[in-house]
Amino acid sequence: MKHIDVLLLSRDDVVSLSLGPAEVVPVVEQALREHAAGTYEMHPKIGIHPTGTDPANFLHAMPAYLHQLGACGLKWVGGFAQNYQRGLPNVTGIQVYNDTATGIPLAIMDCSYATGLRTAAVSSIIAKRCAAVDASALAVVGCGFEGTMHLRFLTSQIPALRQVRLRDVRPTAMAALRDQASDYFTGEIVLCQDNASTVSGADVIATCTNGDEHIVRPEWFVPGAFAVGIEGGCAYEAEALHLADKFIVDDVALAKYFDEIGRDRKTADGEPDPEFPGGMPEIYATIGQIVAGMKPARMSASERIIAIPIGMAICDIAVAHLIYRAAVDRGIGQKFRLS
Numbered sequence: 001m002k003h004i005d006v007l008l009l010s011r012d013d014v015v016s017l018s019l020g021p022a023e024v025v026p027v028v029e030q031a032l033r034e035h036a037a038g039t040y041e042m043h044p045k046i047g048i049h050p051t052g053t054d055p056a057n058f059l060h061a062m063p064a065y066l067h068q069l070g071a072c073g074l075k076w077v078g079g080f081a082q083n084y085q086r087g088l089p090n091v092t093g094i095q096v097y098n099d100t101a102t103g104i105p106l107a108i109m110d111c112s113y114a115t116g117l118r119t120a121a122v123s124s125i126i127a128k129r130c131a132a133v134d135a136s137a138l139a140v141v142g143c144g145f146e147g148t149m150h151l152r153f154l155t156s157q158i159p160a161l162r163q164v165r166l167r168d169v170r171p172t173a174m175a176a177l178r179d180q181a182s183d184y185f186t187g188e189i190v191l192c193q194d195n196a197s198t199v200s201g202a203d204v205i206a207t208c209t210n211g212d213e214h215i216v217r218p219e220w221f222v223p224g225a226f227a228v229g230i231e232g233g234c235a236y237e238a239e240a241l242h243l244a245d246k247f248i249v250d251d252v253a254l255a256k257y258f259d260e261i262g263r264d265r266k267t268a269d270g271e272p273d274p275e276f277p278g279g280m281p282e283i284y285a286t287i288g289q290i291v292a293g294m295k296p297a298r299m300s301a302s303e304r305i306i307a308i309p310i311g312m313a314i315c316d317i318a319v320a321h322l323i324y325r326a327a328v329d330r331g332i333g334q335k336f337r338l339s
């Protein structure tokens with residue numbers, strides 16, 4: 001029997017590949033087009049919920065196969081929002097990347113950094129198509145890991161942006177992101193003291209918080225604005241969520257599943273904590289349908305559009321495919337003899 005060697009890639013290994021929007025956006029767009037074409041296999045996330053300090057904590061199993069790209073594998077990922085109190089990341093886990101011909105695991109890699117790449121790529125891909133053509137002001141609420149990734153990807157995909165407003169309950173997180181962003185964004189960066197001055201009148205809104213607060217109020221979500229929320233719909237007041245003329249998700253089954261499990265969810269204080277405040281709005285399209293041109297994106301300058309990507313395993317496996325190839329090309333990582 002031949003030996004099976006698996007490539008092990010730490011988070012530092014993944015980061016050292018320096019993959020950014022130029023490399024990640026095309027491969028995630030391909031995954032989204034395959035989603036629209038139906039050339040994939042994916043299931044709504046199978047989860048367990050060790051509550052700890054937060055009932056929203058989760059561990060998800062996310063298998064995926066993209067036929068055309070020729071990529072398959074499984075992400076086993078945890079999201080524990082209070083981890084920052086222990087000096088640990090919110091999102092941690094492992095991505096297994098398998099060979100589509102033999103099924104053998106080719107690589108086991110950290111999935112936390114790659115999750116940031118794929119989530120920000122998806123948000124920026126739909127923002128590019130749904131933001132107004134003259135969108136100039138971007139609000140980013142939540143300047144942690146995802147907020148940092150989102151700022152980099154959104155500014156790369158919407159070149160008209162001239163002002164970025166940052167908001168975080170931790171002033172140090174805002175300041176750190178401003179300092180980092182000045183490396184690639186030449187417009188104005190404003191650190192905001194409240195949600196109103198951040199969100200009100202922004203052309204593009206990205207919420208990347210822990211989902212504990214309904215941040216976006218209806219009067220701040222102006223005609224012509226595009227908003228993307230990666231905490232389900234939790235960062236939106238019910239009226240704001242339902243104000244959207246177009247409500248877009250990444251996957252209908254996934255969104256329905258999260259809507260269903262969120263209906264009975266309660267906060268640590270026993271308050272209702274639905275995935276979509278006021279219920280899930282009627283879905284206009286999936287992100288893949290917009291990317292594939294099967295459904296028009298923005299059709300008027302005054303439309304309000306919201307996208308809520310729950311997070312698709314097919315986008316993770318597309319990024320894992322990119323990472324595996326780049327690591328092999330550059331000789332990065334360690335080999336583990338599996339058998």
Ligand SMILES: NC(=O)c1ccc[n+]([C@@H]2O[C@H](COP(=O)([O-])OP(=O)(O)OC[C@H]3O[C@@H](n4cnc5c(N)ncnc54)[C@H](O)[C@@H]3O)[C@@H](O)[C@H]2O)c1
Nearest residue numbers: 090142143144145146168169208209210213230309310311
């Ligand atoms: N949809 C997806 O595909 C997807 C993928 C990954 C992560 N997520 C979600 O994205 C969110 C952020 O993840 P992360 O890894 O960046 O976590 P993180 O802990 O690194 O960052 C969260 C940031 O939000 C800030 N914050 C919390 N409450 C706030 C509030 N009310 N107002 C302003 N700022 C606030 C925190 O101070 C922190 O800086 C989590 O909810 C996570 O579950 C979604």
